[in-house]
Structure formats: structure tokens, C-alpha cells
Amino acid sequence: MSASVAPAATPSRPAPPRHPRSRGIRRGEAGAGWLFVSPVILILGVFLLVPVLMALWVSFSDWSGRGSPLSGSVSFVGLDNYVAITTGGGLAERDFGTALRNNAWYVLLVVPLQTVLSLFLAVLVSRRILRGRGFFRTAFYFPSVTSSVAITVLWLFLFSFAGPVNQILSAIGLAAPNWFSDPRGIVHVALAAVGITDGPDALTGTGFLGVSWWDWLSGPSVAMSAFVLMAVFTTSGTFMLLFIAALQNIGVELGEAGMMDGASGWQRFWHITLPQLRPTLFTVITLGLIGCWQVFDQIYTGTQGGPAKTTMTPAYLSYTSAFQNQDWGVGAAIAFILFVIIIAFTLLQRWVLRDRPVSKRRIRAYQPRAAASTPSASPKGADA
């Protein structure tokens, strides 16, 4: 488009020199620049880029964990490692399917819960009339700075068979589950409560990755639900901090304008505050998604994948395949599939949260009854 205009705009300007950096007072600047960034490039290269590339190579090789993966005795096996966990039809495939199932439910519950809770807490402690705001901010943030291993141990104690949580539950007359040894999925438990214990053949007969659709729909196990609660408990403090920062950046003018127009508190939050938090929302959900798909330390220190593999996650499966079974290629392949899943989810939510043109319905609401006064917003809107 602009190609036809550009020459006319600068008719008399001389052609730029081909190598501006080789002449004059700025000579050597590029070299100095490279010198200054080289430590970072070197460090990132050695500790990030090369390990990632080597892991990628391992996922396509038959490296068995002895000696260098780049030595001559290691050979390229193509997609064998990926095939083994996605179409093998054996235990490896079912394990991978189970791990994905567990983690998908974990993500599905943790990400929305922690986002909503952290936003709620942030709004709560940002209110100017609240006394002792500093105390509450610290209190809500505290679980986030505690190490996840310590929190896991605490959780194992709280949710043990005769632990405080179960004592409270039985004190108020609720059935106390045996949290960390209960492999039943909560959706299955709910269905069993209304008398459905076996799925229809359409769901039990077929499946994906060696796990039947009925089992995909089982929901997180009771044990995994305890981890879901823990993740929400520990991470909402961190994300609350992000939301507080974003809330402080929002000017009061729009809110006051809304107030003048008679918007209720909820309407102001939903239509004025929340849209302005969109960039922070994107950050929080992205970080949440990444963190949830990579959940490892709670599993490693807490349950080691049990009961009945219902807390096994791809990250933990990758670890056991590599370090315990010496199947390094499979372990690396799982890690890269996980990487692709995370990228896909991030792109998806970026697309969902994209800036959209104002919808026609919305525009209509803002138009004066007389109409035809805002042709620029939408040519068709003028007709309505």
C-alpha cells in the first residue's frame, strides 16, 4: 500500500550507506555490544538452549542414560519414543493417557478457581475502607512464600485419615473420605450417589490413549482434589499480588463516571474494572496454566502418583520413565508433548482473550434513540 507513496515523500535523500557501523565515530560499537551481551548469551546458551536442544535430540534417540547422548553409539530412532506413548497400545500408552487425564482435570479446576479467588481477594484488600489491609495482604500472600514441600507435608497431615479436616467433617456430620488413599474420581462418586456405577457401553467400550472415555470423565480422584485445594491455597496469594498492582493502576475516573450514570457496584466491576484488567488476567491465566501442567513437586513428595495412579502427572511420569526405568527417550518425549500442550493452551486463551471490536448488540445499547449519529463505529449500526 505505502510502496507507491514512499519514493515521492523522500525524493532527494541520498541512499543510506551499506555498512554504517564500519565508519566514523560509531565504529566498534557493534563489537562492544556483542561483548557486553556475550555473558548472557553464553549463560542462556549453556544452561537453557543447549539442554533443551539436547533433550529434543534425546527424545528422538535411543540414548539409554549411559555416557553422552551425543556419542557415536547413540542412534536416531525417529518418532519411536513418541509412538510408544501415544499409539503403543500397551502399558506405556495407558500410563500417559492416565497422566494426561489426571492433569487435565487438575488444570480444569485449579486455573479458574485460583484466578477467581485471587481476583476476589485482590478486590477485597484493595478497598480503601478495609482496616488492616497490610495484615490481610501478608496473610493471603503467606502460603505462596512457603516451600511447596513444606506445604505438601502440612497437607498430608491435614488430610490424613484421622486428621483435622476429617475431624471437622465428621463433627458436622459429613462422611470423611480417606483423602490420599481414595482413588475414586469425584464425578464417578457423584454418579454413584445417584445409582450410576457403570458407564454406558458407548463410553466404556471406546477410549483415547488406552483410557476409556468413561474413565476420562471420572473427574479428579479424591486424592487429586486435595492437591487441587492445595494449589488454589498456595498460588492465589501470588496472583492476588498481580491483581492488586493492576487495580492500583486503574484510574478512579471511569468508576466515578459509571457511578454518575447509576451503575451498581457489580456493574462497575463487571463492565468497567474487569475489562481494564484484561492484560493481568492474561498473565495470571497463562502462569496458572503453565504451573498446573508442570505440577511435580507435590506429587514427588506427597503421593508418588498413587493411589491407583490417580495423582500421576505427565511431569512425574517423565521423571519416573527417565530416572527409574532408564527410558530416557520416552521421558524426554513426554516432556516435549507437555511443552506442545502448554503452548497450545496459551495460544488458545490468547485467542479467547483477544481484543475484539465492540459487538453490534453492545453498540446498539450506547446509541441514542435518534440514531444515525455515529457512522464511524459501524456503518451498519447506523441503520438500526
Place this chain on the structure above:
Amino acid sequence: MKRHTARTMLAAGSLAVASSLLLTGCGQGFSGSGSDPSASAGGLTSSDKPLTIMIGSSGDAETKAAQDAVAAWSAKSGVSASVVAATDLAQQLSQGFAAGSPPDLFYLSTDQLAGFASNGSLKAYGDQLSNKGDFYPSLVKNFTYDNTFFCAPKDFSTLQLVINENLWTKAGLTDADIPTTWDQLAAVAAKLTSGTTKGLVFGGEYARLGAFMAQAGGRLVSEDGKTAEANSDANVTALAYVQKHLQDGTFAYASDVGAGWGGEAFGKQLGAMTIEGNWITGALGDYPDVKAKVVELPAGSAGKGTLQFTNCWGMAADSPNQKAALDLVEYLTSADQQLAFSKAFGPMPSVQSAAQTWKSDNPSLVAFLNGADYAQGVPTNKGAADVIKDFNAQLESLKTGDPKKILDTVQSNLEAVVG
């Protein structure tokens, strides 16, 4: 401008790759010399390099005993050696092997043997041991992979029945009632069940239920390790027996009564009997009120049966001083040294020549050592550990499951890794 950025990034990237490859290339671990396949067969390396011994210690007592023993050997042989207690043995070993600088000697469990043996990390030195004939044959079989005896069994343990004597007499039972058949076991378990105390509590996993399978004459993998026989009638009978009594409430899994393992349930008197190995004696120190009596497990239709667990002294193929390492293994597995270990932290010696002394030293634990005569090992095929993990996952719901169906799944999983 855009193109310029792209070119810069490309340059930066390639510089990074080139420089880091250079760096790693200079590093010791990536020389590639560690993958010499001939190292795992034939002669031993010899040099004056010091030895490193990595152990997965159960506690200070074990670490100290190992350090003392190795120091005594060092003084005798003149080769310096140091003991490292690993925090995560599997991971630290893997790191060592990948870097080409593994410890010379290390604890190795049966389920790790196949993985490390098949990738050439291990030196198979079993046949060169001067005390080879002294080890229990079933233990030697545990550490035989591809018809090669890889490493010397360090010690071992078997499962037996542990009885709470107070609850036993309170229920009106005497020594004459000690069960020798499955029916008798079910009968005493029913008598011992009262209130929150179950008759027999054990971990819901193959490493406990496998004893019942052995008593019925079953096993997961045939004795030569070549055929899967998980869904045999014997195994189905065994699981059906356990299931029946899980359902009538006289048996229970440790997790179902809120305990981490059988020993904890036994100590807290949530179970009047449990099935555990000789490691339980250490744990019972926490429960001074509980008086334990160890007897042999009852016999099933195929006679007595139990499972045994063992570790060996693995030797790295990359070790520069295997000759000295072999000498150290012979020293550590000698009858005298194993009896000293036994005194320090309680394991059972893996050599037959130490049996008599051990029995007279530990009269209350004799049943455990008697088990060596009929115990079977757990499968050691590569990938079998995963199958057993999956089996354990299914055993957790044995109470409501179908034993035959569970074993059929195990069978098809095992067939993929056996043979």
C-alpha cells in the same frame, strides 16, 4: 529493520550454540568414552584410584556401619575409599552414569538391575566372586540378568506373619492356634477382629499379596524369567481368598485403616496381625506397648510361600578400579562382616554360612530366615517394575474388583515385557 533483527538473533543463537557446544565439549562428562560396550564383560580394570561407595541409607546406624566397614577394609588393603549416603539413590546413580563418572560401588535394587544392566552401566562380576557359592541360590537368581550373575547380594529380607501377643491372648488364643493353613488364618483373623482392630492388616500391594500367590503355587513370571503367568488359576485363587476376607472385614489394607503401612497399623493396634519383613523390628521401637511375635506365614494349597526382597552391591562398568572394588565386595559380604551389619541395623545376611550364628543371635526372628528356603523373588525383567506398579494400582480396588480381570490385565502387560 525486521530483517536486521532476525539476522542478529540468528547470529546470537548460533554463537550461543557454538560456544556452549565448545564448553560442554571441553567438559569431562561428554567425552563419550563411557560407552565402551566391551567393559561389561571380561577382565577387571585396575588402577590406584580411590573408591567411592554410594549407599541409600535407612539412617545413621546404617551409614555409620558402612563407613566403619569400608574404613577397616581401607586400612587393610591400602586403597582409600569413601562412603556417600545418597538422598535419592536412583537419581544420583543416573546422573553418575550419564556423566561417565558413577560411584564404583552402590546399592542396587532388583527392579533397577534390568535397566542398568541392559544399557551397559553395570559390570557383571558375580562369577568372579570367591564366595559365590555361599550366597543363597534364590538371591543369586534375583541378580541374574540374561543368564549372567551381575552382582553380590548385600543382604535380604522375607515376609512373615507378625502377631500382637497381647491381643492374641486377650482373644483367648494360644500357641497351638498359630495358623498353618489359610482356613486357620481366616479363623484367627475373625477372632482377633473387634472394634477398630482388624484381624490382619497389610499393605495393598503385590509386595504383600504376592506371598498369598506364592502359597497357592502362583507367580507373576516363570522361574526362568521367560514366560508371564500372572493369570494362572493359583493367582486367581489367592486374590479371591484375600478379596473374600477384605469383604467380610477380617482383613484390611493399611491405607483403609488410616495407616501408611502394615507396621504402622500393627504398632497402632489397628491390626492384630500383619505381614511384613524383618525391618518391622526397627519400627516397633516407637510402640513399646506392642509385643510382637514372628511366625511363618501359613501354607496354601502349594505349601509354604513368601516373597523375598534384596539389594546387591552394584559395580559400575566405568569404574577405574574394579579389582579393588571386587575385593571390597568380598570383604563386605563375608559372613563376619554381614553379621556385624546385622547387629548394627538389622538386615539378614545373604550368605548361608552366617545363618546359624544369626539364628542364635536373633531367636525371635528365626522365622524370617527360615523363609529363605521357600521364598520367591519379585520379577526382574526390564519394564516389570512398571507392570507391578500398575498391578498395585489395581490391587487397591481389589475389594470391589474382579481378581481374574485384574490378573488378565497384568498378564497382557507382562507379556509385553517378558521374553
